Amino acid sequence: MAIENKHPLEQQNSPDRNGSGGSNGDGNNASTRRRNKPRRDGKGSNTKTNNPVTAQPSNSKARRSGKGAGKDSQALATQATDPNLATGDAADDAAAQAEGGIKAIGNQRIIPFMKIEKPMAILSLLMVIGSIIAIAVNGLNLGLDFTGGVSADVRYEQSVEQVDVVNALSDNGFDDAVVQYLGTSQELLIRLPPQSDNVDGLNTSLTKALTLADNNVEISNVNIIGSQVGSEVYLNSVMSLALALACMLGYVALRFQFKLSLGAVMSLFHDAVVTIGVFALFGFPFDLTVLAAILALIGYSLNDTIVVYDRIRENFRRVRGITPRQTIDLSLTETLRRTIMTISTVLLVVLAMLFLGGDGLYWFSVALFIGLIAGTYSSTYIASSIPLRMGLSRDDFIVKVKPEFEEEIVTFNDPKMFE
Structure with missing residues (x-):
């Protein structure tokens, strides 16, 4: 009785052991009715709320439906009474795994690109080494622009x-x-x-x-x-490629993060070396038009890499509860459609120049065709796997507050509050 007199509101609003609501009017009425309908705010019934087993799948179902609040509440009420729907998420996850994807966020199925990053890294390394050997042994079939x-x-x-x-x-x-x-x-x-x-x-x-x-x-x-003029053009061409790569390194480092900039520059170096290595291996003529194609290829490949990096940065800030590898897989999956559409339209133009552009644009188109294939591959694996190997994480994209700007949290504990 002392507790009831001291805290009348607690006693009035506290539920009884049978799970019924508090007695706001008549305290002697023990036969209160349980709420079976959904709440007005669309968050389900008391039975569903007090049952953690059925609560979790219902929330995920409502999140995947994306429909109105009325339909969401109907689905929640139905699922609370139907225990068979609780196994729906497990079946969806098993189906996603069977298809090669990981169901992590809503209904988004992630393609595990980074699952084969090691074989792709070995392939890239072999391609670069083979290209360097071909350039050193065979040399380039330099055109008149370089030889005079x-x-x-x-x-x-x-x-x-x-x-x-x-x-x-x-x-x-x-x-x-x-x-x-x-x-x-x-x-x-x-x-x-x-x-x-x-x-x-x-x-x-x-x-x-x-x-x-x-x-x-x-x-x-x-x-x-003369041959002297051709040698000067050749030297200036090499310097232009090196300067372009250095400028790309600084740009990506300032806009995103230094780990991502190393991945971008390594992918651009891969594209340029592989394209030049193919020309050296098969003895294709290398002139200023081919050099222009390689410079254009560097710009295209960097643009494709920037799109992937922007989505990686966004997902690291937005999505929580998944590993960095899954974050990169999610970003590559979300940009896959855009990558396919872009490479398809560009390849149509390149193939048109290759077959209809005449001799003046033939080797320019061949260099672009080789570089586009290598650039799309490098943007997916080289540019993304290198930062992941360097320890890319969410902390690299979160702005941390300096210690002098942190607010001091003061707590006041009154012993009389708990009496």
Whole structure:
């Protein structure tokens, strides 16, 4: 009685042993009715709330449905009375595992990309080593832009095919000629290997070789490019590649995190070395157009990597309760559709240039095609697996409060509060 007089509100609102509500009116009425319907806030009934076994699957079901609050409460009430629905999540998880995915967040099935990161890392290492060996042993089949030679601007009275011009030059002793259109099918740029230094004699020989039946030709300009100029172009090209990689390293380090920047630069280095190694292995001509393709490839591959990194950073901040490996798998799964759509559209353009662009764009398209395949692969595995191996975690993306700005928490304990 002393407790009842001292705390009348506690006694009034406390439930009895039978699970009934408190007696707000009549204290002698012990036959109170249990609530069986859902609460008005849509959080289920008392039976469902007091049963932790059925509470967990019902919440996950409501989260996956994504429908209105009324339908959610109906589903919760139905599931509370039907114990067979409690095994639905286990069946879904088993089905997801059988399909190769991990069901971690809602209904999102994660593709385990990082499950085969070690075999892919070994494959990448072998490809890079093989490319370096091919470059060192075979060397590059450098074009006239790097070795020097002769370039001439030619104009015909009528339209002419590139193949006819190449055959005419080959019949007159000018082998390995490169012919490109300059705006129209009547103006062409012809590049030849190093010839004699006599410009007048070379002009006469070219005029005789380029003359076709019923189609007069006029040579407007003849330039002789020395080997020294070609060596300077080659050195500047190598410096441009190194500078591009260094700038990418700084950009990713400032925008994201240093661990991610190392992964991005290693993937870009992989793409460039593999593409150049294929050209060295098969003896494809390497000129300024191929170099331009490699520089464009670096920009494309970095853009694809930035999209993946942005989603990785977002998921590390947003999703909790999963490992860093699962976070990266989730990010790669969410960006997979975008990656497929992007590479498909770009490959359509590259294939169109490869088969319809003529000789001037042929090797440019070949370099882009090889680099796009390598870039898509490296953005998925190399750029993501290297930061994971370096210990990438959620702490790398969370802004920590400095000690001098932390608030002091003061607690006041009154012994009389518990009497």
